[in-house]
Amino acid sequence: MSPAKRHAKVKMTDIAQAVGVSAMTVSRAFKGDTGVKPATRAAVLSKAEELGYVFDATAANLRQSRTGFVAVVVPSLENANFSATVRALSKALSQKNIQILLANTEYDVEEEERLIPQLLRRNPEAIVLIGTQHSKRTRALLKKAPVPVIEIWDLPREAIGHVVGFSNFDAVQLLVAHLVKSGRRRLGFLGGEAGNDPRGQQRRAGFVAALAQLALPAHRLVPLGTAPVGMTEGAAGLDRLLSQFPDTDGIICVSDLVGFGAVAQCARRGIAVPETLAIAGFGNYEIGRVCEPALTTVDVGAEQIGQRTAELVFDLLAPGNTRQGPRRFDIHPDLIVRRSTP
Amino acid sequence: MSPAKRHAKVKMTDIAQAVGVSAMTVSRAFKGDTGVKPATRAAVLSKAEELGYVFDATAANLRQSRTGFVAVVVPSLENANFSATVRALSKALSQKNIQILLANTEYDVEEEERLIPQLLRRNPEAIVLIGTQHSKRTRALLKKAPVPVIEIWDLPREAIGHVVGFSNFDAVQLLVAHLVKSGRRRLGFLGGEAGNDPRGQQRRAGFVAALAQLALPAHRLVPLGTAPVGMTEGAAGLDRLLSQFPDTDGIICVSDLVGFGAVAQCARRGIAVPETLAIAGFGNYEIGRVCEPALTTVDVGAEQIGQRTAELVFDLLAPGNTRQGPRRFDIHPDLIVRRSTP
DNA sequence: CGTGAAATAGTTATCGATAACATATGGAGG
DNA sequence: CCTCCATATGTTATCGATAACTATTTCACG
Structure with missing residues (x-):
């Protein structure tokens, strides 16, 4: 741990003081486009760099009640199909700087029941679940949860919320x-x-x-x-x-x-x-x-499922989104014939 | 979206009011062990259940400057070895309710450089990287970062921080x-x-x-x-x-x-x-x-690497931890002889 | 030049939980 | 019956960024 690490944390007010503006201006400079004079922004950004400032997402999240991450619950990562889905999802989400909070249930419904409340506490913007079989408590919890629920990799008769899957x-x-x-x-x-x-x-x-x-x-x-x-x-x-x-x-x-x-x-x-x-x-x-x-x-279009799920998430998070009813995407699997069958 | 979801968010003060205690007491009741009369705690917990309260980790994180998650950067999830490591890590960490913030670089050093700052903004308690090859900027950033850095799956000559790997x-x-x-x-x-x-x-x-x-x-x-x-x-x-x-x-x-x-x-x-x-x-x-x-x-002991990494994280986060120098765990790979060689 | 809208910047209060400190209650021991 | 300490609870301020509002500057145009 280098000495630098012991320094008190640099925050926006520190930059503000150093540059001679208010914290609000610093905040605006960081967000990018709102009305800040280019010269001011430049000064702020360079001072931030100089002081080694790291934006604190936690504070912003609290204030804005938006966290910018999506919880993803998988039965297993060792299944190449599931990891393909997670990969596609992760890739698409990271484009818009949305992070993934990952939980692994090991195909265990009880573990899932234990993990999901932990995830919900963190205010994810959506929760994506591979699989549609959940404990009664989990279902009840998710039904009430204040975030969109997306079940993927299956087409349940009774979905909790949105669905991206196939039969x-x-x-x-x-x-x-x-x-x-x-x-x-x-x-x-x-x-x-x-x-x-x-x-x-x-x-x-x-x-x-x-x-x-x-x-x-x-x-x-x-x-x-x-x-x-x-x-x-x-x-x-x-x-x-x-x-x-x-x-x-x-x-x-x-x-x-x-x-x-x-x-x-x-x-x-x-x-x-x-x-x-x-x-x-x-x-x-x-x-x-x-x-x-x-x-x-x-x-079965594992990547496609991840991709589609990401698009759905973007849609759901879009500012003007007039929350319509739950959406349901039916992915159509393709038969691939090879030599092992006549 | 059920009507319940439109309700204003229930917070600790709401429970406090309903039960007739202060918010502080509610907070203590949730944490479990501090001096709260059992009857009071029971009343708080049951009221919380009744109101559908969900603990807001974001607020707690901000106040405590502890987030309880670990950032994990992987080159690819489709590699069964890497996912075995992530699985073992995830399993061990979830035991102590530490969540994983996942990032996928697709074997791309520049993508890594883009992703890591995003992760650091969230104040992870540690950052785990599969691989030891990073861009110059990434190295500099991680060196200064106020969190323990753990490089795994390799034994670099010059590590950034801690290492769990093999040669x-x-x-x-x-x-x-x-x-x-x-x-x-x-x-x-x-x-x-x-x-x-x-x-x-x-x-x-x-x-x-x-x-x-x-x-x-x-x-x-x-x-x-x-x-x-x-x-x-x-x-x-x-x-x-x-x-x-x-x-x-x-x-x-x-x-x-x-x-x-x-x-x-x-x-x-x-x-x-x-x-x-x-x-x-x-x-x-x-x-x-x-x-x-x-x-x-x-x-190469993929699970073992994950396991060890989790233990290291626990160690680093232990309250009384007198931050010693960087640690280095050398995992010893085993030769497995099968029929494909004489 | 003067006027007003647009551009730029500042102030204050707030998100929700909790550390730190302050206070009230209960019972053991003298 | 009073002191004193442990136990139980309350108050206040705070983590850091930012929404919402207010204030100032700038400049186009009559």
Whole structure:
């Protein structure tokens, strides 16, 4: 810690005094455009530089009751899809100098319940939640909260506020349709255990519903354990699925990570993909693009969700915003066909 | 927006009035431990609940000049190693209700220079930076900043403040030693182009130095482009390396992602790994554990870095802290041998 | 030149919680 | 029954920037 750090904090009044103006003028000079003579502004800014002044956002925030940050609640950062969303969101927000207050729930609804009040105390301008499954208390808290709530990555029947997401349920149907069209009939699903990954469950529900509609059997379901499930679980899951249902001719996985685990396990076991077994993933992760054979998957537009969310935030914070009702953006996932399915 | 949201904000004085005590008593009741009669505290808390009171951290922060958040600057969140660190850090900090203010530089030193002043204005209690390469202005700014600076993920010769990291330079030597011990002599390196990934460059430098020390040729270097480089670049890089240096018998990759790309490409080209070509990765990503053959790699203790950083932050913020000099934690990476090397 | 609107600058009060200090109440001990 | 100290609570001023208002200067134009 250098000696400079021990100096008393420099504030606007110090600059004001040094330059010979009032604190208000300094404040105006910093904000940029209001009526301050260019010469005065220059003097203020140079003196500020000289004194090593650092603007105190806390004080400004209190006075203005605007904080300029957005709270973001994620189930996990290690999921490349979620981090892509956060990245896109962060990038867009930082353009307008809005900061992100990050909270990580580890897929735990109770942890979320504990964290959200902590975030709300800081008066974020909006709160963005990946996921739409919350505890009763959390929902009640957010409903009353004096900030816009944006749930993303899903399309809940009953949203708390705004929504930017897609239907996991529908997205899986793209994959089912594709596999069925290419002649597969005995389809299995890896992932989506009842529990802490609502998106995974929805994908499974979508799978079951799609098969039911086609009058195909939908009993080949293998849960993989507690989220997050990854490549390791995919490999183990494939073995489990095939030992229970050896005649399976197509598998849809809850994510590309699981899909890759399954494909890799097939390679080890000498099962031909896609000839003997077609395998599809979900989420368009990099691994699905690179593995052998490359995975058919669904691109859910992770970046797009982040981008759109940022735009929504800008909209909500726009000065003239006549708070209309809650908004709902439906992102449409794209089917990406690759070599792992015929 | 529910009607409740239009209500004027409830503050401590409102509760005080409703309960018939002073604002100070309400404040004390919330803090928990100071001398407040249990009955009074109960009355205050229940009234607060009833009125839907939300504590305003901004005001408290201003008064106390403590904000309770830590700024975290990352080059990228999509790197699983970095997000593991952030996750561990976030998890530990949230235990003590310290929030994370996140900033993403996208591996861009100028973006970092733009973002850090924004963060400093918010009076974080500490600023954590992944990486030790900063612009001159950034360094100067951080040196003067009235908050502890913690650089992580590297061991810089000249740190700004505290350090929690490991030597990328040394870590690679573990891999070189391992490959050489198993008889490989014509080693190549994929990654670490001069540019925006200083950690990658250090790994390459470590590779060159290790070979030089063993009097082995160290010219088989293939840059992959601008960070972040991943699986795709690994596959392309392998082709490039083998076309330039067909006799290569061992490759060290700047990350497991690149390593996987290389291994996958070998599978496509029918090159036997590790018999013909040994391949090692870096970072102990999940992919390296699951791919075929599994990758020999170096575990750099990403979570451990986050954990340690949190502990350091706690230490620095401890009330009785007699600010000693800067601290330096050297994390020791571990070699993990798997099937991709003999 | 004089006048008034625009441009520039200053004053005062405020955002909401709390540190620091001041005061009231209760009960133990003499 | 009174002193004294611990416990419980109240008062006042403050953190630093800025909204809202007021005051002054500038200058275009008649």
